[in-house]
Amino acid sequence: MNSMLAEPMDSKIAKTYRLLMVDDDSTIRDNLKEYLLNYHQADYQLEVEEASTADAAIELLKEHPYDLIITDINLPDQDGFYILQEAAHIQPGIKRALITAYDLDSYIEMAKTEKVYNIIVKTAPFNFPEFSAVVDNLLLPEQAFGLEKYLDNPSLFKQIEIHSSHGIMAAQAELQQFFESHQVPEIDALAVVMVEAITNAVYHSAKLPDGSLRYEKGEVIEALTSEETVSITYGRDDEKLGVSICDKGGTMTADEILFWLERNISGKSLMDTHGRGIYLIHRLTDRVIINLAKNKRTEFILLHYLEGTPHENKPLYINETA
Amino acid sequence: MTKPESSFPGFIGNLLASAPLGAVVIDLNGLLIWANALAMTFLGDSIEIGGIMLASKDWPHFRDLVLAQKPFYYLLGEQGFMFSPMTSELSQDQDWLLLWMIPSAAMTIDFVEMQTDLIRHRKLANLGQMMTEMAHEMNNPLASISMDCQLAGMSLKKLKKQIPDEHSASEPLRETVDKVDKEIHKIIQSTAKAAHLCQEILAYSKPNQMILRPYQVNRMVKQILNQLKQQSIFHQMTLCLEPLKTSSMILCDPLKIEQILYNLLKNAHEATQGKGTVWIREQVEPPFVLLEVEDNGPGIPAEILDKIFSPFLTTKPRTGNGLGLSISQQIIREHGGSFSVYNKPDSGACFQIRLPQAAPLKDSL
Numbered sequence: 001m002n003s004m005l006a007e008p009m010d011s012k013i014a015k016t017y018r019l020l021m022v023d024d025d026s027t028i029r030d031n032l033k034e035y036l037l038n039y040h041q042a043d044y045q046l047e048v049e050e051a052s053t054a055d056a057a058i059e060l061l062k063e064h065p066y067d068l069i070i071t072d073i074n075l076p077d078q079d080g081f082y083i084l085q086e087a088a089h090i091q092p093g094i095k096r097a098l099i100t101a102y103d104l105d106s107y108i109e110m111a112k113t114e115k116v117y118n119i120i121v122k123t124a125p126f127n128f129p130e131f132s133a134v135v136d137n138l139l140l141p142e143q144a145f146g147l148e149k150y151l152d153n154p155s156l157f158k159q160i161e162i163h164s165s166h167g168i169m170a171a172q173a174e175l176q177q178f179f180e181s182h183q184v185p186e187i188d189a190l191a192v193v194m195v196e197a198i199t200n201a202v203y204h205s206a207k208l209p210d211g212s213l214r215y216e217k218g219e220v221i222e223a224l225t226s227e228e229t230v231s232i233t234y235g236r237d238d239e240k241l242g243v244s245i246c247d248k249g250g251t252m253t254a255d256e257i258l259f260w261l262e263r264n265i266s267g268k269s270l271m272d273t274h275g276r277g278i279y280l281i282h283r284l285t286d287r288v289i290i291n292l293a294k295n296k297r298t299e300f301i302l303l304h305y306l307e308g309t310p311h312e313n314k315p316l317y318i319n320e321t322a
Numbered sequence: 323m324t325k326p327e328s329s330f331p332g333f334i335g336n337l338l339a340s341a342p343l344g345a346v347v348i349d350l351n352g353l354l355i356w357a358n359a360l361a362m363t364f365l366g367d368s369i370e371i372g373g374i375m376l377a378s379k380d381w382p383h384f385r386d387l388v389l390a391q392k393p394f395y396y397l398l399g400e401q402g403f404m405f406s407p408m409t410s411e412l413s414q415d416q417d418w419l420l421l422w423m424i425p426s427a428a429m430t431i432d433f434v435e436m437q438t439d440l441i442r443h444r445k446l447a448n449l450g451q452m453m454t455e456m457a458h459e460m461n462n463p464l465a466s467i468s469m470d471c472q473l474a475g476m477s478l479k480k481l482k483k484q485i486p487d488e489h490s491a492s493e494p495l496r497e498t499v500d501k502v503d504k505e506i507h508k509i510i511q512s513t514a515k516a517a518h519l520c521q522e523i524l525a526y527s528k529p530n531q532m533i534l535r536p537y538q539v540n541r542m543v544k545q546i547l548n549q550l551k552q553q554s555i556f557h558q559m560t561l562c563l564e565p566l567k568t569s570s571m572i573l574c575d576p577l578k579i580e581q582i583l584y585n586l587l588k589n590a591h592e593a594t595q596g597k598g599t600v601w602i603r604e605q606v607e608p609p610f611v612l613l614e615v616e617d618n619g620p621g622i623p624a625e626i627l628d629k630i631f632s633p634f635l636t637t638k639p640r641t642g643n644g645l646g647l648s649i650s651q652q653i654i655r656e657h658g659g660s661f662s663v664y665n666k667p668d669s670g671a672c673f674q675i676r677l678p679q680a681a682p683l684k685d686s687l
Contacts, residue, residue: 027466031473039476101461103524122465124517125472125510185545186576188537313521 016045017139018064022057022071022083023050023099028122032070032099032131040132044139054078061090068095068138070120073107081110095138103313108265112258117318130287130315137289137319144291144319145299147233147244154242157235165221168198171232175243178234182241182306189284190304196277197245197300201230204298205247211295213251217274239306240286246299252292254318282314289317344403344423348388352381361423364403386441388419395426395437402426457523464520468513471506478503526649534657536680537576539604539611540569546584559591560599570604570611573680574657582650586615586673593619593671610659610676617672621665630663 019036023029033048040046049064051057054077061069069087073080084096097118100107104119111119120134129152137144148154160171175194179187199217205228206214206221215221224230233244257278263269264279282288287303338345344361348354354375357365369375376384387394393406406422482499485492543563550556572579583602590600594617603614622630631651647661654661659677666672 025462025466027470028462031466031469034473035476101465102458122461124461124464124468124513126465126469128472128476185541188541189535189576192535 014043014045016047017067018047018049019135020057020060020066020069020071021048021050022052022054022069022075022080024052024072024075026052028072028099035128035131036135039128040135042132042136046135054083057083058086058090061087061094066091066094068097068135070097070099070135073098073100073102081107081114081116084116085114097134097138104316105265108258108262111316112255112262115255115258117254117258117316117320119316121313121315123313133289134315134317137291137317141291141319141321142293144289144321145246145293145297147235147242147301150289150301150303151235151237151240151242154235154237157233160232160234162198162202162230162232163224165202165215165219167230168195168202171198175232175234179241179304182236184241184304184306186284186304193281193284193302194243197243197281197302198230198232200277201245201247201298201300204249204251205230207249207251211251213249241304241306243302244299245302246297248297250293250296250298252290252298253294254290254292254320257290257318287314287317290319292318292320294320294322338420346375346421346423347418348375348421349418350385352376352378352385355418364401364423364425365398383438383441387437388421390441453523457520460520461517464513464517468510468517471510471513475503475506475510478506526652534573534575536571537574537579538569538571539613540565542576542580542583543602543604546580546587549584550587555596556587556591558597559594562599562601564601564603566604566606570606571680572611572677574677575653578653579657579675579677582653582675583613583615585650590615590617590619590671593617606679607676609679611679613675613677615673615675616666616670618668618670621669621671622663624665627663627665631661 021029021032023032029050029052033050036046036048049060049066051060052075054075057069057071060066066087069084071080071083075083080098080100084098087094087096096116097120098107098111098116099120099122101122104111104121107119110116118134118138120131133150143149148157160167160174162168162171172191172194176187176191179190184190202221202224203215203217203219204213206224207228208214227248229248231244231246233246235242260269260275260278261282263272264276269275269279281300281302285302286305287301289301289303291297291299291301339358341358341360344364345358346354346361346365347356352374354365354369354371354373357371362369362371365375374381384396387396388405388407391407393404395402395404397403402425404422404424404426406424408420408422478499482496485495485499543565547561550561587600590598594600599618601614601616603612603616605612605614631647651661654675654677657677659675661673661675663671663673
């Protein structure tokens with residue numbers, strides 16, 4: 001029920017995706033719709049329908065097929081999580097996202113329970129290009145990979161490959177150099193983030209045939225096979241620096257990420273001896289986009305704005321491809 | 323308004339008149355409507371029936387205590403009393419209240435202040451809650467305004483492209499479009515500022531949401547100096563840095579400490595009318611690092627010096643980004659540090675921030 005028009009015979013006709021936007025604030029709905037219809041650039045067409053209450057949204061879901069539903073959390077009759085729960089029942093496979101003016105921390109538990117992996121934040125100013133990217137990634141998650149997607153006319157682009165655990169500190173030092181050359185004040189925080197993300201990637205990259213991890217964190221890895229090397233790309237555009245850290249293990253799941261995030265945000269992790277990495281990465285980086293292709297790749301995209309991005313109210317962006 | 327004595331059935335009036343306890347009857351504006359003889363001796367010569375019982379600045383507080391309907395202590399001059407509001411039948415449907423008044427030898431000034439503080443804190447807590455809710459509610463409309471402006475800006479870009487290249491009207495048209503674009507961007511900036519302020523209020527009311535990590539002091543100071551250089555208001559100030567040869571590492575949430583230091587510098591700027599000298603000093607007092615921000619202004623007035631960290635104390639309309647010294651103190655306490663101030667013997671104020679020392683980053687990794 002969630003499929004769109006049948007495959008076009010004429011390949012020049014672009015595919016059309018149908019989006020349902022739910023928010024009781026008509027200005028927000030109008031603005032997002034206007035942006036998507038007039039400014040969002042993509043290879044496909046978009047049809048956007050709206051609802052201002054949960055009941056209206058659910059009625060629409062029962063009547064018409066949608067590829068993607070984006071809903072506010074606070075609606076007059078029910079909350080957004082409820083709508084997404086219903087949406088998953090009525091149209092299994094429909095892509096789902098929340099949009100909110102409130103902060104992620106308050107909703108992380110619901111996000112974990114309801115398996116909502118994308119939460120967009122209403123900030124002032126609103127980040128329209130980021131909104132474009134998240135709509136794109138929701139509709140086509142396999143295209144979410146790669147740092148190029150998140151930099152606008154990149155003026156720098158470099159790659160590092162890690163073949164052994166010795167490469168971790170070398171990679172970290174190179175990235176540190178990169179940040180220092182841009183006089184990034186939060187350099188110590190980013191150092192922590194990079195070490196966590198790179199170490200995670202390296203130790204998740206090597207798998208045993210049964211899918212479990214071959215090495216324990218901290219163990220010396222003399223050589224990763226070519227199917228196990230970790231790729232790091234880094235670069236910048238006019239407004240931000242970006243780093244992509246990609247492992248070929250693909251063992252990370254969205255549920256696992258939300259588990260660790262929730263555990264740390266709620267404070268349950270106080271006495272834990274490990275498991276803070278993902279939380280630290282999320283807290284200390286301006287923007288994190290996590291792309292997961294099961295058993296194939298796990299990619300952490302880390303973006304740092306050179307000036308002016310608010311550090312509070314962070315979104316959640318996890319893209320999972322089958 | 324009926325006089326209370328006329329409402330008392332005869333024997334009650336006699337009881338009140340001859341009771342071994344003081345009895346006063348007041349209306350809700352603080353007028354002393356009636357008092358028995360004993361109460362009159364307690365109240366003293368300056369107070370008369372028909373006059374006001376308390377100075378007008380004291381009345382609102384007294385009224386709140388009475389309306390809470392519980393016995394309370396109150397200081398009249400040097401003497402302490404326990405007042406006990408008498409509720410129910412006698413005063414129902416009347417505009418007056420009957421209070422028992424008993425001298426209390428056991429009462430101390432501290433107790434009265436504690437009680438006063440309790441009521442004030444409850445009020446502040448309610449106010450704080452309202453502010454938090456309001457800050458939450460503000461985010462949506464602020465996002466809307468910003469979005470509207472941003473989209474308007476995008477439309478203007480489109481419009482500008484549509485202006486024909488060579489036409490006598492084109493240049494003035496482009497100029498007008500640019501003008502409008504500029505104004506729109508100013509709205510977007512102001513909205514961002516407002517949103518940021520809401521975030522600050524929300525951050526204040528959240529339980530501990532800080533991430534502490536090692537950070538080098540001189541890096542922080544450098545960052546602040548960069549900010550200052552960009553602001554022309556600081557150009558006439560003299561800045562003296564007294565860092566350590568090897569700058570120390572503190573365990574902190576750098577953004578928050580930077581903001582606190584920045585606010586102190588702004589205060590120093592105001593205190594010295596933009597032309598004074600500010601010293602920023604780094605010292606080690608194991609296990610802390612001591613950061614001092616000192617100015618050569620007039621110093622802090624003696625009467626507010628001990629209240630300077632209390633919330634909602636304003637000596638002037640609030641300007642700038644921060645929410646004040648109270649929040650700063652809270653944040654520093656959450657860091658495990660301390661925040662204090664003293665007036666220098668030669669004029670000026672010196673703020674002292676003590677924060678826990680951290681091991682250097684490389685060691686801990």
